[in-house]
Amino acid sequence: MIRVYIAENLADAHLVCNRIRENGIAAHVFNEFSNGAVGELPFTHTWPEVWVEKDQDEDNALAVVNECQLAQGVDSESACPECGQLNPVNFEICWSCSTQLVAD
Numbered sequence: 001m002i003r004v005y006i007a008e009n010l011a012d013a014h015l016v017c018n019r020i021r022e023n024g025i026a027a028h029v030f031n032e033f034s035n036g037a038v039g040e041l042p043f044t045h046t047w048p049e050v051w052v053e054k055d056q057d058e059d060n061a062l063a064v065v066n067e068c069q070l071a072q073g074v075d076s077e078s079a080c081p082e083c084g085q086l087n088p089v090n091f092e093i094c095w096s097c098s099t100q101l102v103a104d
């Protein structure tokens with residue numbers, strides 16, 4: 001297991017995690033619930049993190065993370081027609097319900 005991303009919020013974490021999964025990499029969001037820190041690290045935070053199961057997937061996962069961050073540089077979002085969650089306009093699939101988002 002290796003951490004590839006620290007998200008600013010849960011939506012962000014799920015976006016990145018889903019993107020990584022779309023690339024065939026097993027990934028998980030941790031710190032999803034900010035109750036209880038893992039370990040006793042001095043700078044423990046409760047931001048959600050994205051981890052990949054296999055260390056050898058790190059490079060590919062990081063490439064996806066970079067893509068996501070570039071996409072998020074576009075400061076606009078569109079609401080999912082299915083569940084109403086906001087998605088960055090560049091995303092093709094809703095992070096929440098995986099509905100195909102309509103691109104215009």
Ligand SMILES: [Zn+2]
Pocket residue numbers: 080081082083084085094095096097098099
């Ligand atoms: Zn949705």
